Amino acid sequence: MTPIAIEALGLSAGYGGREVLQDVSLTLRAGEILCMIGHNGAGKSTLLRVLFGLHRPSAGNVRIFGDTLPGFTPAALGAAGVALVPEGRGVFPDLTVEEIFGLALWSAGVPKSGQRERIDEVLEVLPRIKEFRTRRAGTLSGGQQQMVSIGRALLTRPKVLLLDEPSIGLAPKLFQDLIRPIAALRESRGMSILLVEQNVREAFAVSDRVLVMRSGKFIFEGAPAELDHARLMELF
Template structure:
């Protein structure tokens, strides 16, 4: 290398500029195994959800997708394996510890309290997350900016809402914690395709506005692929494909993986 070229890579005073390190993955799980009643569901699964990435996880019913999300959020303890969240090992493998580390889960089936109003559900979530009263209004306003239609039914009981409205409430409840990694389990269930599209796109936009990482378990592959950076396919508790959504443009290839 010539002297002039060497100097062009150096910083002030001739010192080399500091190397910019990539951020730690939002979630890095290694060798996870888990099951129920002696039946193994996950088999030595390793997964990396990069910071600021939307990762779509697909697979047949019973493949282990929901179990994986439950393990990643501390709702189910693995029989083997380890995980880090943003480069750190969580203090405990519990929802409280994972939530404190920046992870939130939107479960399959929404899980809203039917007898509570939307405002009461949000208040309960804020209390559970330990958000002081002085900051609660700001948190709610942030959610309403992402999902403004909630304003139309925020005083209604969740049990009186449509499936799409309940899904908004479930996602909004998770966003109140300002997660850095969001786990979404089958958010399209029971929703018309257009409604799911209107719901998932503002959520996906949080990747750009907040740098949020999103792990999306979804069967509506067309809409999910449209917002995803990468796709994982699971079969019988193991990953059998890891690639770009465009790699699965061929419908026949996609069906082979199922």
């Protein structure tokens, strides 16, 4: 039986008394790429924030590899092998790429003796970073910043990667070049990936399963092949 990487049960959450998630349950299997789609405001980003300990749910619980973490915080999630690439990239514009990576490695507690190996691993997955690693993040294009944001997450050698809308602001070809090597980590490392994405074509090409969210609830779960254009239009 395939182990479960993340199991969320009965999650409800909101902001200022307004409920966004309504009794949501989700299972992400080890080594699986799960794609979550839905209209803007459906609750997808809120769910990722809850799963990474950035927003406290009003009900429900989350288990990571079968365990309920005593302190469900981003630091605890990171230690358990979960990494988040947030929407909007979140890079420090005044720092160089090397400085951003150094800060991430320091924050993760990686000793200096092992930092070079971690960086080399990331550059093997995203080799184009070598071209701009000494530049300040604020001078980079959107695609380059997205590579840095994903690279920063990969430095921690996560077992689970949460990706929130990585294609925003990117040309389709650039997104394709970005997502394919990330998806390949499922084969080489057994990484689980939860991908929130609007570029349905490219996301479905690398995904094992799809969840469709509407108004804080899942209204469809199945294989990408089950969602042709007509079915997608019906669900949206």
